[in-house]
Amino acid sequence: MKNTFSQSMAWLHTWGGLLFGWILFAIFLTGSLSVFDREITHWMQPEISHTVAVTEAVNHAADYLQTNAPDSPSWMIVPPTDRNPGTTVFWQEGSEFEHAVLNTATGTKTPRQTEGGHFFVHFHFELLSGVIGRWIVGAVGMMMLIGLLTGIVIHKRIFKDFFTFRPGSGAQRSWLDAHNALGVLTLPFLLVITFSGLAIFAYMYFPGPIQLLYGGNTEDREEFFHEVRPHVHLDPVGEWAKLLPLGGFAERARTAFGGDPVWYLTVDHPGDRNAVVTVGALNENQVTLSNQQVMFNGVTGEVLQNGIPLQPAAHIQRVLTGLHFAQFGGYAMHWLYFLSGLIGALMIASGLVLFVVKRRRRQAAEEDVSAGFLKFAEKMNVAAVAGSVLGCLAYLWSNRLVPLDWPDRAGWETSAFFAVWLLSLVHAMWRPSLRGWIEQIMAAGLLSLTLPLLNLLTTDMHLLSTIPAGDWQLAGIDLTAVFIGASLTYLSLRLAGRLPAPVEAVAAEGPWEFADQ
């Protein structure tokens, strides 16, 4: 450790930022994509179009569940909204939840089974690996919070340098300026998104208070959750009784919500005389994440509970959760979240690059890292930043390329993400680092730029049909891909321009001079 307080903070910021930044970038990237998870899901299921009403969709979904999961203790239906025309059904099997995406109009499984945009959400909060992943994301998120706070401490001129960016004054200066500007100017967003992200699973990351006040057993925890979110509980009685049509519940709940759309509908122990149907609302004009839900007796149709009486602390937690999930405010807000998230990712990337740039320049003087580690860090940066972008693109590409009749095709799409990311790591380790950057950024640029072209060749919902139809949700994804692809391609060409002519010179000169104008 170091002598003074600010030196200690700088040390923590530097090393914590580097080691955790390798995962943080991907978490911010997938988190940003998660803002548009429904639109991405729609894009990945071009066969489904906006057609039927929610009531009918819910009835179709209920038929599907009745046929395929009659004995499951718990069903969940996520009906179509303005943002995504597909219906997703979940059902419990053992301790796991299975799911399927249905064509809303027919209630049958869509041919193109996929995790859709939810893949990015799932990666974002638990790296697709359950409780362990959730803990990793928690640790990384905590480091992000520490990084923000230590960053504020060691940035001595926050207000003086508020608008400062000097692209022409040396690589280290420019990267530091960029890192500072991106971080400081989006600080409100970064602090809120990081803190609220941790708050979502606070009960898991900080179990102490719950254990102390409620006890450590599973039932004790359930008591806690029941107090947090008080709801009527009916135990199954083991007598069969016919469920009322679920579409009717959705309709009645909508009336109770004052017209707000239905977000989800769950059924506890369907087929039992004590079946409970819960319908939750999607409120777009409040920050608090949906605290509006109606519970019905599934057999008699009687209203069991309307609304959730939240305790103040629980309400605060729901506000924080709402700030993180960003379901409110419409498309302008979604774009702000998306862009802010990408800026956060760029801020992390610039920090990673800065680590290397700084040490490359005065490697002899700076003794905190060996030349070998610096080389390793540089290559890891390439894989962490360019590689995760490539992985996301591979996921979208595989959606169009994996044949529809392959068993577990959704699994193939997920594998494409990880396979390409792994490939990127291997490539980064193999190539000289500047060339690694250039080649991977260019690959990402081209993959992104040509995504609409692939879409044109493989589906009917391409730009030539979506733009004339005014379907900006689908066209928006293709157009965003073009924009990002063009930017990345331009960046890779700029970087290639900085490549010293004789390749041998790279090692001696240090390739990091490219930020100089």
Added chain:
Amino acid sequence: MKILIGMLLAYAGMTGLCLAMKRHYRQALGNMPGNHLRWVLRLGGWLALALSLAVCIDQWGGAVGPVAWFGLLSAAALMLVFILPYAPRFVLLSGGAGLAAGLIGTAFLLTV
């Protein structure tokens, strides 16, 4: 519409605050500002930001509006930061145009 007006005012406000700093004033306009002018820019900047907040609350309501406002502030400031070194002359022009358009828009909102 209101979102655009909020954005224009946020950008104009950030430009005001930015030009109120000697370094950036010189960067954008070549000479040094007087103290009087700097106070005018600073006050005007804050007023434009406040007006932007009011427009956001009008658009999204008291809960969502401030959240959106912070988003617009970040977006406006970042645009400014990247325009400043590459096209310094454009800062005054775009900030002024943003202010004019934002004020006209606000006046329009008030009359409708």
